[in-house]
Amino acid sequence: MERQFEIIGEALNQLLRREPDLKGKISDASLIIAFRNRLIHGYATVSDEVVWGVVEGYLPVLSGEVRDLLGEE
Template sequence: MLRSAVERQFEIIGEALNQLSKFDPETAARIPDLPRVVAFRKILIHGYATVDDILVWQLATDRLSELERVVRMLLPENGD
C-alpha cells in the first residue's frame, strides 16, 4: 500500500508539472529536472512492470524536498 501511495503521488506531481509546462512555460522552466519528473510519471503509469522500487524510494527521500522547496518558492510569485 505504501509503495502504491508513493507512486500515485509521483504520478500526480508529474501530471501537475506537465500541465504547468503547457499553461505557464516560463514558470515551468524554473523547476529543475521538470522533463525528468514528467518522464518518470510516464514510466509509473505506462511501464509499471519495470518500476524500480529502490529508485522510487530514493527519489522520495532524497530529491522530493528540493522539488517542494522550489515549487513553494514559486507559488507566492504567481499569487497562488
C-alpha cells in the first residue's frame, strides 16, 4: 500500500509541475505530496494507523476527483 501512495504522490507532483492550474481541482494536493515524501524519506516513522487513515480519509476523495478530471477530457 505504501508503495502505491509513493507512486500517487510522485505522479501528482509531476502533474502539478506541468499543469499547475489543476492544483485547485485536487483537494489536499500539498498534503498528498508531503505524505509521499514522508514515506520515501522516513518510512520507519509512518505507522500503519496513519496509512490506514489516509486510505479511509483521502483516497476516496482523490479517486473521485481524478475520475472527474478524466471525464473532462
